[in-house]
Amino acid sequence: MNKLDAAIIGGSYAGLSAALALGRAMRKVLIIDAGSPCNRFAPHSHNFLTQDGESPAMISSKARVQLEKYKSVSFLNDWVDKVEGMDLGFEVQTKSGQLFSAKKLILATGVRDVLPDIQGFSDCWGKSIIHCPYCHGYEVKLETTGILADGDVAYHYAQLIRNWTKNLTLYTNGSCSLSEEQKTKIQDHSIRIIEKKIQRIEHNQGQMEALIFEDGTRETMRALYTRPHFEQSSELPKFLGCETTEMNLLKVDPFYQTTIPGVLACGDNASPLRSVANAVASGNIVGAMTNNQLTEEEFE
Ligand SMILES: Cc1cc2nc3c(=O)[nH]c(=O)nc-3n(C[C@H](O)[C@H](O)[C@H](O)COP(=O)(O)OP(=O)(O)OC[C@H]3O[C@@H](n4cnc5c(N)ncnc54)[C@H](O)[C@@H]3O)c2cc1C
Structure with missing residues (x-):
């Protein structure tokens, strides 16, 4: 050999x-x-x-x-x-x-x-569910956008992504672990925080359309940032x-x-x-x- x-x-x-x-x-x-x-x-x-x-x-x-x-x-x-x-x-x-x-x-x-076990997530991964604004943020700039995260990662995303769009909501998929100070700062910048549990993702061939929550309500969006x-x-x-x-x-x-x-x-x-x-x-x-x-x- x-x-x-x-x-x-x-x-x-x-x-x-x-x-x-x-x-x-x-x-x-x-x-x-x-x-x-x-x-x-x-x-x-x-x-x-x-x-x-x-x-x-x-x-x-x-x-x-x-x-x-x-x-x-x-x-x-x-x-x-x-x-x-x-x-x-x-x-x-x-x-x-x-x-x-x-x-x-x-x-x-x-x-x-390791993608979260949410129906529809893997279909959208890399297409409209994205991890990095430098890689994919420009393509969804100014769009209705979500962040799926909690804690310091969520806070960092909130600071960062609002440069690409002001139409931004943070979804923590259950009760969040953000400090009161972090929550106030995020809300002061007109970013809503939704703590409801996500049931599934509605999409069209990987293009996100809405998050559907366990309580049956839905929120429409074009892009979702998350870091698996x-x-x-x-x-x-x-x-x-x-x-x-x-x-x-x-x-x-x-x-x-x-x-x-x-x-x-x-x-x-x-x-x-x-x-x-x-x-x-x-x-x-x-x-x-x-x-x-x-x-x-x-x-x-
Ligand atoms: C969805 C998504 C979108 C992204 N978009 C961008 C973007 O737009 N711009 C950007 O700059 N970055 C982007 N990134 C990040 C970028 O893709 C990574 O940083 C880059 O691919 C890392 O390169 P790598 O060579 O280290 O690993 P990878 O590209 O992941 O490649 C690792 C390779 O090693 C092989 N391998 C592993 N173990 C073994 C083994 N035991 N035997 C043989 N082969 C093995 C795998 O099969 C694979 O081919 C994106 C990442 C993701 C997840």
Whole structure:
């Protein structure tokens, strides 16, 4: 088995970006990707220079076409279900039974959003139920808009989203945990707070039309902001023993080295700033840092 310089697990924006830097450094790398980026539910991606409004899949497919000219970079469409540290590197095993050994491991595995169990929610996710105003706020500016959140997240959203629309209501899906001071501040800015339990979401092919409450009442709207819980997409960091932060992100140093030597991480799995631009930026640095580690070791 010919050893790879690096195995990149996850071949979306962060992984592809790491591969570009490594391919240009003539490093032998394999990108193994299962093809489920977190933004696959959104028809359009915004706020990434030169690709504003492009579809998420088109951005990665353009990157893959550009990567094809680097002969030391290869792709495998598969799921990695096992990784193990071994002498001077790592062994990687895929679901289809293929085995690879690599000197370095790059985790670009992303995170998985755990959507609330509300009828209609998943149909609207990424279309009219959105998490980030920088990504999708401009498209629904000035529209009748809701925020589904509670506590400090709700307060932060209220402050932020009123720059995109003044037609704003906060829904806490049950009694809220906002302090009296936070409630007053929010209401002072003409943002209503509704604490009723949500029963379902009425929509037309993912375009939100109304929230329906358990008491049978309804509120119409065009967009709803919310930040679902998320978990690491893959158990691999756990198997490797990578430490995580309080937010369940991989703990990395300023050069994206995880707490396990030779394992680097980039993109959403290690950053709360979820954006294509950030994933690409961190992947770019991880590519250079991986090459740096390899060159230093080879120079010994
Ligand atoms: C609905 C939605 C809309 C968004 N819209 C925007 C937007 O408009 N603009 C913007 O800048 N950002 C947007 N974002 C954020 C952006 O999509 C993420 O920040 C970005 O996708 C992170 O890139 P990543 O490479 O870290 O992870 P991802 O893109 O999530 O990719 C991770 C990849 O790793 C693969 N993988 C994971 N584990 C394994 C394994 N064990 N073996 C093989 N493969 C594996 C997955 O299949 C996946 O392909 C949006 C996010 C969501 C959820």
